[in-house]
Amino acid sequence: MTTTDAENRLKCDDRVWLWNVNLAWELFSSAVYNYRMALNSSKEHQRHSFFKTVILSSVTAVEAYFNEVLAKEEGWSEGDLQKKKWSEKVTALGIDFSQERFFKSKFIRNNFIVHHKRIDYRYFVEINQWTALEAIESSQDIVAEVSYRRDRIFPYWITGLNFINPQHSNDISLLNDYEFWCRFKWLGLSQIVSQMISPTGTITAPKNKDIYDSLYKELWQKLKECNFKLDVLYNARDKRFPLMPFLTSEWWVIDPPIDFDGYYEAFGIKPKP
Known part of the structure; x- marks a missing residue:
């Protein structure tokens, strides 16, 4: 979508997200903060809770960043952002997406944090220091990839x-x-x-x-x-x-x-x- 197209979309569609706050920044900051807290904790149950928040916030930060760029720069409306699939957003951003680490982090987020698949489980071996670190670093790589391809x-x-x-x-x-x-x-x-x-x-x-x-x-x-x-x-x-x-x-x-x-x-x- 050209700049003119995006501007026209803004004029005729009051449902375009303007993003006066930066949710991606807040979520990623939360992920890093909780990772630091986990490293300084000696209590395993507390560390597990911190790492869980790291994975949840890191993955969601990428999704929020995608939505922010698509809304601000491509003129996507709220309806567009809600209806379009992840693969469609990746294509619209023009990136060659082959991030196995991020897909793993997203799988853990979906299956062990957001949508529990096991009964009566509170702790999961899939949630640990290394998967939390991978969630942060794979999120860094994706946000950087989007920015690099937009020459900024x-x-x-x-x-x-x-x-x-x-x-x-x-x-x-x-x-x-x-x-x-x-x-x-x-x-x-x-x-x-x-x-x-x-x-x-x-x-x-x-x-x-x-x-x-x-x-x-x-x-x-x-x-x-x-x-x-x-x-x-x-x-x-x-x-x-x-x-x-x-x-x-x-x-x-x-x-x-x-x-x-x-x-x-x-x-x-x-x-x-």
């Missing part, structure tokens, strides 16, 4: 990082992708990132698929290796603006104090006693 950078939240807003009780806050990659450019961690960010506010995504994928895969791997405590992110915080949203790998867990000492130090003034 993937949404930053699939990296496993989030902005949190000190002004809103440190809740996660959805900012734009340019803001995210600018923070990384300031850190000087990646030459690729430095090359793809322009002063005009645009992001030029790498054309090479391996390089493109490495932007989220390497960062995600680093998060796993450091148990989701990427302290280097604090170097990107500006002490002059203590209430400005900042990146962290520990959102929904930490309650960082506002660094007023750093704020006053930056301006060379001292607070009144």
